[in-house]
Amino acid sequence: MKFGKELASQMVPEWQGAYMDYNSLKKLLKDILRFRQQNAVSSSGPMARTGSLKRRLSMYRAFSGLTSRYNNLKGGSPRKNEEEVILVGSVQLEGSENYQTMFLRSADAGGEYELLYFKALDDEFNKVLKFYKEKVQEVKGEAEELSKQMNALIALRIAVDKPDGMQKFASQVRTESSSMNSGPATVVASVSGVGPGQNMEVIQEVEMSSEGTSGDQRISRKRENDRYEPASLDVLGQVMINIDPDTPVSTLRNCIMSSKADVSFHKEELRKVEEKLRQAFVEFYQQLRLLKSFCFLNMLAFSKIMKKYDKITSRNASKSYLEMVDKSYLGSSEEVRTCCTCGSRLRSVCRGLLVLNFTLFVQVNKLIERLEATFIKHFANGNHRKGMKSLKPKHKKERHRTTFFLGLFTGCSIALFAGITVSMHARKLLDHPGRGQYMDAVFPLYSLFGYIFLHMLMYGANTYFWKRFSVNYPFIFGFKPGTELGFREIFLVASGLSVLALAATLANLDMEMDQRTERFQTLTELVPLGLVAVLLLITFCPFNIIYRSSRFFLVRCAWRCILAPLYKVTMSDFFLADQLTSQVQAIRCIQFYIYYYIWGDFTTRSTTFVASNTFEILYIIVAIIPFWSRVLQCLRRLIEEKDISQGFNSLKYFSTVAALVLRTIYDLRRGPFWRILAASSSGFTTIYNTYWDIVIDWGLLQRNSKNRWLRDKLLVSNKAVYFVAIVVNILLRLVWMQLVLDIQEAPFLHRKAMVALVACLEILRRGIWNFFRLENEHLNNVGKYRAFKHVPLPFHYADEKIM
Template identity: 65%
Template sequence: MKFGKEFTSQMVPEWQEAYMDYNYLKGVLKDISCFKKKNAPLPEVAATPNGSLKRRISMYRAFSGLQNRFSFKGSPDRTDNEDEEVILVSSLQQEGSQGHHQTMFLMSSEQGGEYEMVFFRRLDDEFNKVIAFYKKKVEEVKDEADVLSKQMDALIALRIMVDKPSIGMPSDQVMMDDDSTLSPGSVVPTHIRSPGGSHMEAIEEVEMTGEEILEEESTSGNRDKEKRNLMRFRPAPIEILDNVKINIDPATPISTFKNVIRTSKANSKFSKDELKKAEEQMKTAFVEFYKKLRLLKSYRLLNVLAFSKIMKKYDKTTSRKASKSYSDMLDKSDLGNSDEVNKLIERVEVTFIKHFVNGNRRKGMKHLRPQAKRETHRVTFFMGLFSGCSIALVAAIVVAVRAQHLLEHKDRDKYMNNIFPLYSLFGYIVLHMLMYGANVYYWKRFRVNYPFIFGFKQGTELGYKQVFLLASGLSVLALAASLFHLDMDMDPKTGSYETVKELIPLVLLFVILLITFCPLNILYRSSRFFFLRTAWHCLCAPLYKVTLPDFILADQLTSQVQAIRSLQFYVCYYVWGNFKTRSNTCQDSKVYKILYIVVAIIPFWSRFIQCLRRLFEEKDSMQGLNSLKYFSTIVALVTRTLYDQKRETFWKVMAASTSGITTIANTYWDLVIDWGLLQRNSKNPWLRDKLLVPHKIVYFVAIVLDIILRLVWMQLVLEFEELPHLHKKAFVAIVACLEILRRGLWNFFRLENEHLNNVGKYRASKSVPLPFNYDEDKSM
């Protein structure tokens, strides 16, 4: 792989604009090369045929090895300008703050020198851009390191307050009061920083003598020495907790209610539960901070390598020796010799291993640097196997239907009304998974950082092959079951169908639920639990703080209304219906009709409540408008369902009007707000300034498809002429599948827009809430 492609592939996607523009500089060098070729002098005709005399003589020289170890000053091959200075790099201090590097090209008078001046001018711009961004990020991590240091001081003081360790210290050094709590006045403070102290030094100094005590105990049996070591042990000052409030985000709906009811008073007692939650939050904060440091280190090294490569390419193109001078400047700059990030990385490793994994380095590094999943041929093999089996089963079902003339069977309606909805549920799920797998493939192809956007734990996100494997495996089970269940003939003796066959859909559903909730570490447990946790947050909205995965999943569920209604039908059919005769009467009951509306509006209601919570928390008026959009969708869904049940003119007019309003609102929101398109004054007319897909026609096709697919479900209200020989249940299923396809299309451009927003803000790591709030007024 060429360096340009490797350079692009290793970039932090959200920082892409802050990297050196290697391709542009490479293009400038290409212009220089073309100019030199056009203006190169014609070679003189050699007097000696079949090559020059110089080449023939060189064949008789002594061989001095594959590497040129010796150089002779009098060598005729040495060019005259080898030791001439080509560039002069200087650092200019600009008004305020950061140094500005400027390269002076000393041979601009030569032919084609203006091209090289353009190259060095752009090279300076790129270098100053990179170093300014790097310095800014270094200052940010320094400030964050100071915050984590203070958080660690509070955490260790909280550990002492809760655990009350005596660790064999003299009684006059650790005193217990009557309530058997550690007396704050009995602990000698150790949080004293030197003026030149670095950012994580306080963390390292908190438990100063842990290793020293063990080492000296093992080397000396002197009792007095052990006592002196114990006297030197100074735990973190508990007085820190006087100026600290524990800020633990509610993790359950019950704790949310407690947090609302509880008054804002200082904690008088600390529990082990609070300590455990604080430790978990600090552990997560350190992992994210370490990830940010590694990204910054990678950014620095990759840019240094890029500048080195482009200068070597310049030397090769122009036959000059300028890379040495530029490399010397690069090594002396903050980008080349800065070790602040490396020191922070080392200190974070030491701190994390010592305080969160009991000194187990292997375990600590496993948390800090989770290994990426390895692609295995097993996944590819089974994905291909299940996909082939699914295609074969579809063909077998088609052949069976045609051979047995099932479309003209007298019990066709009974089958479509009772059995088809049971299996259509699995079809909806498989189709949605296929669309998600396709999205993952294209997100990865166009470098959309979907694991970061969704908040997946590093190394646990599913690739498109894993998603396709799960989808094809489920499709094999569902298609095989439906093929076995493709029977419309009732047993004439018993007057019923086979019980085993009629229970197949219920057993299959039970197996799927069992796998989904299985606690064993099989079949991508981390992803399954992530899905279940997010689904629970959607169900319990607004009791949880709304995150992007929560409202994205709720949006997916709004496209699975028919799947949710199929689950309701399972209860109706197998509990109140007679599955042996494929009949049920519960669909005619008022309770079922009411629940038919309620279960359909659950995902829309969840999004409505999520928008209201975000409106109150973030004070964003757009969330208020978004909530109105979902409320209008709920009204349209209710009126449409009532019209489907009552078939009255009034409800038809209401359904058509409300559906039309919500269709226009949702379509506008899709294209303008969620996708960020239809911007008149953008660089790409009617699209947006930044596009990831190189072909603009893709966006216009997506716009048209979204509008058409939004209008398709209006067919259910306006009652256009249906396709001949197509059952109503099948038509509803087709419309539901088209909505799932529209949602899959929406997903790609929604996350593309989210990714570009992160890129615009250079947001490559998530912010983690910290457990402690310092009261600055009291601490001063």
């Protein structure tokens, strides 16, 4: 794989604008190469003279090597390179340090092309350097905050384990800490009575090995140890704690009183604090790893591009430029920490976040080492393997059996569908007298699985294209690393569902009653209900099979949508609620299931309950549940985020609720009055929703953008795709007109089939909407360099200056 593609594949998607633009610099190098080829810069031109000069100088230097060595011994300086190509230096521009390259061969043929190259190279390096500095400063700030959190955590551990001996422990640790001045030793301070196997053990270890260290370094360590004291237990009186999970109860409590409470020194409270800090450490560790990768990839990119320049121009400029890169802030790999009091240079000693002074200069590599040591010590009981397993991200493994079973289930689905088709034509079921009864009673039962299957197909296609166009959907949705489903796994689940549904349909494809009892076979009629029971058992199965993490993630998000606005709204929550708004018919099918098997007579396929007032009222209510959930979610975000656009978004969903109710009433009652109300409300909400989809959710139709009527940044290179998506979205938004225009039953389609077709078109529209909605969200994250989620910390300091 070429380096350009490898660089693109390893980039942090949200930081891609901050990386060196390797491809644009390659284009400039191609311009230089093209000029040299066109102007025949060969051995007969200026380069030949330069080459001969190089040979003469090398011969001279080889002959005078003895004298130069003698001059060096006499204190002379070595000769400078007479063939310097560039000079690189730093200048202060607008309060920041920038690097500029002076090209010394601009008078050579094609020198203007090389001037453009070095100017672009400097711009890229300064861009990378500025971004890296900003991120390191952010990391230092977060490290300081984690240090304060660890102070409070260790004090809380002491208070929970030994509340009566807190003061005694503090004086004991200070006494033992003062004994560090006596010589090299390892001091271990722990609470008496707490066994080594307990999680609450507090160990302060200070490595003071004198092996290979000078006397000045030992003196420096003594001075540092003189200043070292363990975390003060008084810190617990200066913090408030917030460890309540995001639940409806906590939301209601926060509406009445403050969410921050005093520390109560309970073991359950300590467990929750440790869990929150563990999550914060893991997220911070991922941030450090990506920052380290950013530094490494960019340094490698500058090395590669300069070597290409040397190869094309036959110069030796890469050495000078890469020396500057190594000496810059980006390339500093050695950490030299200077004591702020005595000015002495100290070798890094990992004491954990408790005793680190993060106000000093911190390099990412050393900070990673310290964080690993602290996490292993305080959150893994010293178990290195367990600690690193928790810190390092889980990489998803591609399994061949997934592809195998996907092909198997797909083949079975095709065979079953063919079997149903052959059975219908062979038995002439489309012309059977019982066709209407079957479509009214049985078809809604199986159409539920068809809606779910189609939605899963669209979601699988979305994940395929998101991955192809580098949309970081696992981060956007908040999936646990390594647990997100790829398109193969989603297609596998969808094909498995299709096999079950088609097999049940084929078994239930019966339109004949027993003339003696005038009843259908009870076992056959219970097949749809049994299939629903199987799916529910799989969904809520507690065992780690069939993608348990993804199943529980879906259930958790669905529960949060149902109880909106009692939960804080996340991206995955309102995205799932949007999916449910396109599954109105599926939700109505669930209502039909309940009535059909509880209040109806399924043995005779009786559906008289459909005409009852209770069923009609619930028929309207269940359809507006997902839209009402979105209204409540928008209102909560309006209150929390103070974003006025969420207010307009809630009005959009409220107008959709009104239009849906009026259309349903017209479908049930008929009449010109309800027809006018349904048409006018649906027309208004269609215009409102279409504008919101295209302009707000997709970010398109920007008149002054670089891409006319689209947006500045596009992931799909073919712009026609966006215009086609806009037209298709508008057309599919108008499918409600078939109801108002009384196009409810075609000659070859039953009314129920027409309803299912319209529902499928809405699912297709939602699938198209999903891709461009997440593309716009990803580009917003890229524009703001958001690559990490914020983990709320448990402790809140009353005085931020107190460590």
